Amino acid sequence: MNRKLFLLDAMALIYRAHFAFNKSPRITTRGLNTSCIFGFMNSLLEVLTKEKPTHIGVAFDTSKKTFRHEQFEQYKANRQSQPEDITVAIPYIKQIVEAMNIPLLWLDGYEADDIIGTLSQKACATGEFETYMMTPDKDYGQLVNDCVFIYKPAFMGKPAEKLGVTEILDRWQIERVDQVIDILGLMGDAVDNIPGIPGIGEKTAQKLIAEFGTIENLIAGADKLKGKQKENVVNFAQQGLLSKQLATIHLDVPIPFDPEALQLKEYDKPRLSALMDELEFRQLKGRLLGADYEAAPAAKAATPAKPSAKAAPAGQMDLFAQVAPTPSGTQDLPFDFGDSDTTDQPVRVPVASGASATPDQVVTEVANEGEQPAFLDVPYETETPELSDSRQTIHTVRHDYRLVDTPELRQDLAYYLSLQESFCFDSETTSVDPVEADLVGLSFAYRKGEAFYVPVPADKDEAQAIVDVFKGVFENPAIRKIGQNLKYDILMLKKYGVEVQGKLFDTMLAHYLIEPEQRHNMDIMAMTYLNYQPVSIEELIGKKGPKQLTMRDVEMQKVVEYAAEDADITLQLKETFAPLLEKDSLNKLFEQVEMPLVNVLADIELEGVRVDQKALADLSATLDVDIRQVQQEIYTIAGSEFNIGSPKQLGEILFERLKLDKNAKKTRTGQYATGEEILSKLEEEHEIARKILDYRELVKLKNTYVDALPLLISKRDGRIHTSFNQAVAATGRLSSTNPNLQNIPIRTPRGKEIRKAFVPRSDEFVIMSADYSQIELRIMAAFSGDPTMLDAFNNGIDIHTSTASKVFGVPIAEVTGDMRRKAKTINFGIIYGISAFGLSQRLKIPRKEAARIIDDYFAQFAAVKGYMDETIEKARNCGYAETILGRRRYLRDINSRNQTDRQFAERNAINAPIQGSAADMLKIAMIQIHDFMQANHLKSKMILTVHDELVFDAHRSELDMLRENVDHIMRNAIPMAVKMETGIGTGDNWLEAH
C-alpha cells in the first residue's frame, strides 16, 4: 500500500468554489470571472503539495443523460441552469488539468461519482493503493472502506478532513457505510431533486435507520410507526425505494483502471504558464511552476496573454485609465476638516501614564529598525507548527505574537505605542453587541508580523486600571488608529471612559469603498489579499448555540494567537488597501467622509432613542383584539380554520377552494402568489381579500414593531440603541439593524401610532426631524442639467405638477390630480431606470399607454434621456458607475449577453449615482452637524438617520439655533447645480415632527 491515489470530483469542487466566491468574485482585466477556476486550482494544489499523491485523476460529469434519468425522469430537473461563470470555467479547467498531464475521467451516461466509485474499488482490489475521493459531497460516504477515504477539502476556515469508515459511521450514527444510501434515500436531496419520503429529514432518517436498518425493512415494518409518519412511509414507499436507487453510486462503470495513466507526471510547463498568464493567476503560477519561471516565447504565442495595462501598445486604450468623470466631474470636497493629508507633521503628545524604561535608551532601540525591542524578549512566543495544516499550506508565516500581562510590560507597550504615527488595535470581548459586551483583552500591532495581546480581567476595577494604561495613546489625536470595524472598538472603549481620538483607518470601510459589493469580513479579506487564512473565531469559541463559549473561557495561549493575529492581519490589510484607495481616487471620500462618520454613528448609537413602552403595550393589546376578530371573520368566510400566515395554505384556500381568479399567478417556486398586489385586485371579487390584507397589516405591525421593539429597550437608559451598518448597501447608503429603525411605519393610521411612540428623552426635549425635499430628483436635475426640472426646483414649483404639465401638454394650472399622480410615478421610475412594463404595472394602465407616456417624457426631458444614455455608456466602458464624490459601484453585467442581467446592470448604472450621491450628501451633512453640535457643547443630540432624514432629540432652549444650523448645513453640504431644500419639523414625538 505505498501508492496514494486521489480522485477529484471536478463538478462538485467547481460548484463549491463558485458559491464560496459568490460574494467576492475574481475577475480578470478582460472581465472573465475566474473564481471557479481559482477555487478549483487552490483545492488541487492543496492536495498536491500537502498530500503528495503518487497517482491522480479528475472526474467530470457529462452533459448527456445518465442512467439515473432513465430511472427517474425528474432527476436533477429542478436544477437552475448552470451559472455562466461555471460554463465558462470548465473548458479552462480541463485545459489546465490536461496541461498538468493529469487524466480527465468521464464517460457518457455516468456521473463523476460512479466513475470515482468504480475506480476507487478497483484500486482497492489491487491491494497497492490508498485512495482518496476528493469531494465535498456526502453521498460518497457509502464507498468508504479500509483503503478508500473521502478527502473533504478545506472550506471557509475549516481545515481539510479525511473521512474513513469510523468518521462516516459516526457522522450518520449508523453501523455500516452502505446505510448512508438508506439515509439519503429517506431524506431525499433537494439539489438533485431526489424526493425521499416527505416529512423525513436528517434526524428522523437517522433514527429510523438505526431502528430498522434499511429502507426496505422500514417499509415492511411500517406498522410500528404512528400517525402522519406511518402514512407517509406507506404512501411514499415506492418513492423512497426509488430515491435509494438514485442515491446509490454504481461500481460497474465500464472504465479501465490504468495505474500508469494515473501516475503523477511532469507538467507541460509552457502551456500551463500561458494559461496562468491568460487567467492572471500570478501567485498560482509561481506555486505551480516556481516563482521565476519564464515561458519560452513560442509557448506564449500559443495562448497569447493579454498585454498588461502598463505595456499596452500606443494607441490602445488602457481600460483603467479611461475613468469616466462623475456626472458633473469629480470635484473636490466642499469642506475640509482642518487636517490636510499632505502637510501635517504628527505632533508628539507625551503619554501621561508614561514609560518605565529609560526613554533615550528605548528610542535608540526603536530607531534600530528590524530589531526586537529588549523589553519584549521575555514572555511569550508561539510556534508556527501550532497552525493547523491547512493554513500552513497556504502560507507559512513567521510571526511574533506576545502576551503582555505584567504592569511593566503594559507600560512599556503603551510607551512604544505613543511613539508611533499610527497603530492597529482590536478588542476581544464577551459579545458581538457592544452594549452587552465586556472587554476581555486588547491587541496591538504597529509592525508587520509582530503583535501584542493585553488580557483584561473580569474584575471591573482591575479592568479599568489596565485600560487606563492605554487611555493616553487612544486619546492622542496625533496617532492614527487602524482597525477592522472600528465603531465597535470605539463604542467598547467609551464604556471604559476612553474617547478614541485621531484619524482612523478602518479596513472594513476601506474595502467597502474599494469593492462595495463584496464581503468585508476580515478572514475573507486576509485570504483574498494576503493569501493567508487566520484562525477562525469558531475554532476558539465554537459554533453559535447554547454551547458557545465567550473569549474569556478560552485558553490564554490560543487567545493570544488569535487576537494578536487579528491586529497583525488588520495592519497588513491596511498596507494593502491604502494604495488601492489611492489608485481609485477614493482617498478623500475615505478620509473626509467615511472615517469621520464612524465617530458620528458611534455617538448616535450610544445616545439611543426613547420609546414609549406603555403606548406600545396598549397598542399591542388592541391589535391583539383586532387580529382575533379579523381572523374569525376569515375562517367563517373560508369555511375552515387554517394558517393565514402561510402563503401556501392561503393560496390553496383562495384559488382552489374559493376558486378566485382562474388564472391565478404562481411564484417561480410553483406556489400561488398572494402578495398585496394580487389581493388588492381580488378585493372587488371577494370580501375575503380585504380581510386578509387587514389581517396581514395588523400581524405585521404587531410582530415586527409593537411586540419586537420593547425587547430591545436597554435596561440601562430605557432607550433603543440601533446599530448602523456603514458597509452593506452597495450604493453607499447606511443600513440599520437590531432593530431596523429605518423602516418604522408611517403610511397607515395604525402605522402612525407606532411612530408616535418614538418620543423625546424628557420634558425638556422635543423631537426634531429634518429631511431633504426630493433629494434624488434634485440630484437627477443637477446631473442632467435638464432646464425644466431645474426651473421647477429653483423656483419652488411642485416637481410632479411640473412634470405632468410637460408630459401631458397642459398648462400647470390645468394639471389634474390624476395627472400629477401619474407624473409622480414616472418621476420615481426615472430614478430607478424605468421600463414600460414596470410603469404599466404601477399605474395599472396598458403597456402600450405606458410606453407612450415614457416616450412623451423623454421627448420633453431630452436632457434626462441624454444623461441616462451617457451614464450607461460610461459604465459600459469603465465597468462602474460613480457618485458625485467618486464612490464606485461596479456593474459586472453591463456588457452581458444575458438581457435580464444586462438590463439590471443598466438600471443600477442610473440609480447608483443618484441614490449614492444622496447618501454622500447626507453623510457630509451628518459630519458637519455633529462637529457643530460638539463644538458648541449642545445638549441636543442627533439620534437617527433615515436616508434623507436626520432626527434629533432637541433641547427646547436650543431649538431655533439648531433648526437654523441644521437647515443651512444640509442645504449646503455639497454645492450642486440645483437648489436643495429641507423640511424641518418638531413635535412631542417622531410622527408630529414630520
Next chain:
DNA sequence: AACCGCTCT
C-alpha cells in the same frame, strides 16, 4: 436556509 411578504426611503 430559502422563500414569501411587508415595512421604510
Next chain:
DNA sequence: TTGGGAGAGCGGTTA
C-alpha cells in the same frame, strides 16, 4: 415566452 424601476431588514412558514 419570461421577466422586467433602486436600496435595505425582519418575521413567519416550509422544507
